[in-house]
Amino acid sequence: MEHPEPTDPHTLEQQVEFLKQRLAEAQKLTALGELVSTTTHEFNNVLMTIINYAKLGLRHRDAATRDKAFDKILAAGNRAAKITNTVLGLARNRAAGQEPTDLTRLIEDTLLLLEREMNKYRIRVEKQFRPIPEALVNGNQIQQVLLNLLINARQAMPGGGRLLIKLSHDPECDMIELVVRDFGAGIPPDKLPRIFDAFYTTKTGPDTSGKGGTGLGLSTCRDIIESHRGRIRVDSTVGRGTAFTLKLPPARPADPPPSFGAPVVHQPGMADSPTVPG
Ligand SMILES: Nc1ncnc2c1ncn2[C@@H]1O[C@H](COP(=O)(O)OP(=O)(O)OP(=O)(O)O)[C@@H](O)[C@H]1O
Numbered sequence: 001m002e003h004p005e006p007t008d009p010h011t012l013e014q015q016v017e018f019l020k021q022r023l024a025e026a027q028k029l030t031a032l033g034e035l036v037s038t039t040t041h042e043f044n045n046v047l048m049t050i051i052n053y054a055k056l057g058l059r060h061r062d063a064a065t066r067d068k069a070f071d072k073i074l075a076a077g078n079r080a081a082k083i084t085n086t087v088l089g090l091a092r093n094r095a096a097g098q099e100p101t102d103l104t105r106l107i108e109d110t111l112l113l114l115e116r117e118m119n120k121y122r123i124r125v126e127k128q129f130r131p132i133p134e135a136l137v138n139g140n141q142i143q144q145v146l147l148n149l150l151i152n153a154r155q156a157m158p159g160g161g162r163l164l165i166k167l168s169h170d171p172e173c174d175m176i177e178l179v180v181r182d183f184g185a186g187i188p189p190d191k192l193p194r195i196f197d198a199f200y201t202t203k204t205g206p207d208t209s210g211k212g213g214t215g216l217g218l219s220t221c222r223d224i225i226e227s228h229r230g231r232i233r234v235d236s237t238v239g240r241g242t243a244f245t246l247k248l249p250p251a252r253p254a255d256p257p258p259s260f261g262a263p264v265v266h267q268p269g270m271a272d273s274p275t276v277p278g
């Protein structure tokens, strides 16, 4: 590309526009790479289960062992089908449109993709989901946001730990609230203002599972949330952990209050730790 006179405000504007487009492309590629790497690893894991139990069934002729092997193979096969369905769903739903979406389901699907990875790094995922109205979102894009927040949280706890996901409806602003909280390293106050900048990263490169280090994750998250007229906020304390809070619009005006009762999924003793910010 020719380099026009950089002081011409008109060309500067064009250059900024051009670079913005390049950035958007890079963001999409990173997200796709992350998804491919996640699903391939998960799928491979399921295949290993199937292969190992098939071998077990062949080695042991007794009915009890064979039944167990078939049960495990069936369960793994069903899991594999769920994983491919999620990816196919993502591929089909490439449109930029926003539609009424069940966020609880979307989170469960995303967690399914990360199950092996979270186990491997000894991350205990806790869910506190309240009944919420459908959100007006692009499911693909929100899944991309979730993947990045969850992988960031996992990477902030290299020795394992607790990862809390909360979903609720805030009646005051009539927005759906999603919190992804880790109990990891935290972010120093001087770094906090930069984390949403494109290419800002403190990671030296991909980790052992091939993820992280481009610095595009949070800038993509912010762009996506803004395009939904939502909000993204971070609270972090060094040594205690980090919480990202997303607010997303519901698809229709909220139902009257009685429908937002007790949590559907609430694990006993998993209340928010009072020592962590947010
Ligand atoms: N949960 C978290 N705990 C601690 N630090 C975090 C957390 N999330 C983000 N950060 C910090 O913000 C930086 C930017 O995050 P971002 O997701 O944009 O990029 P990245 O994870 O480094 O790379 P990638 O493009 O692969 O996502 C990270 O490098 C890290 O320093």
Ligand SMILES: [Mg+2]
Pocket: 148, 151, 152, 212, 213, 217, 218
């Ligand atoms: Mg990231």
